[in-house]
Structure formats: structure tokens, C-alpha cells
Amino acid sequence: SQQGEEDPQALSIQEGENATMNCSYKTSINNLQWYRQNSGRGLVHLILIRSNEREKHSGRLRVTLDTSKKSSSLLITASRAADTASYFCATATQGGSEKLVFGKGTKLTVNP
């Protein structure tokens, strides 16, 4: 069953602007991960945040996690045209087997 739901489904911004994508999920999790998928390519792991963490940074990426609201956000600062891709959140659920459950993704377009 689908776990994560990203919004917006699509986002178009100008280079230099910040991009924020949100993810909501339904069940208790061990961790939440964000992946990027360039068109026609595989998924690349960006960042993992554990259920006992609230915020994490990696370069221009900032991820927050609110387990009480079962939601997470991914912020990309100072976006570049090369950031154009689809972004997926994935959850590793508590008490479950070894698997990641993905949302439908946000398609980000960064215009030069």
C-alpha cells in the first residue's frame, strides 16, 4: 500500500529560488528518506532522517521531520537548473520487513 504522499505534484521555479517539497505518511516509521530521479534514470539517495531526529542538513538540502503530524519536508536552497528532477520520499516502516515504501513524487523544474 502507498505510504508517502508528496505535494506538490509539480513545482516550477527560477534558478536561485528555494524549492520546498512536502511528504505525508500514514504509519509509524523508523526513518524517512528522500531520493532524486532524473528523467530516464534510476533513483539516487539524497538524505535519511531517523524517527528520533527533527532536522537534518546536507549541502543545499534541509530535511525536517514531524512525527506527530506524520510529515516531512525537503528544502533545496539556491536551486540550479541541474536540480530539475523528480523527488520521492520513502519510508521504512516500524515493525515491518526490509522495504522502502515510496510516494508518487514531486516533479521539480528549475528554469535557468
Place this chain on the structure above:
Amino acid sequence: DTAVSQTPKYLVTQMENDKSIKCEQNLGHDTMYWYKQDSKKFLKIMFSYNNKELIINETVPNRFSPKSPDKAHLNLHINSLELGDSAVYFCASSPRWAGPSAMNTEAFFGQGTRLTVV
């Protein structure tokens, strides 16, 4: 060096044929997966293997049969292909199966195999 490699990258075949997709990882990971991504980009797990043993089978039709000859390989065989099987299939691996209570590792994905059934 390609960490997770799948072959072929593209596969066009007629209905009712049988086809296989191969996957190999050179990362020394214990766990491997098959995911299916449909035309709406929704990714759904199909199978998970840990050290050659099946861990997860997500109600996939019996026409799909994974085979793991060793922990570095997880192949997917599909019998009697149907139009609805058209999708992109991704193989992935992760360092370890942390057990039912935790999974703290990321997954590494292959480039995908675009299967088109005509």
C-alpha cells in the same frame, strides 16, 4: 564502476513471451530488491531478498519469479507477459537487513529496465 547494474536497459517484446531481467551489485550488500515504476511514476516494491533468501513478496502474480543464485545477483523472470506488465523495473540493494525493527540504510538503485509489451 557501476554499483548496481541491470540488463537489458530496454526490452520490447510481444504478449505471452517469457523474458528475464538480470541484476548484479558489486557493493557487497546483503539485501536486494525489485521495484516496479508505472507510467505515473509510482514505485512499488515487488520482492526483497536477503542473502539469497526471499524476505518480501508483495502480492506479485506468480508469473513473476525472482531468482538469487548468490547475494550479488537477483534476476527477475516473467512468464507469459501481459500488456499491463509494461513499466520500468528497478533493481536495488542495501547494505544489510537490519531486522523487523529497524532499517537505517539507504538503497542503491540500478538504472532501470524499460519493459514494453506489445
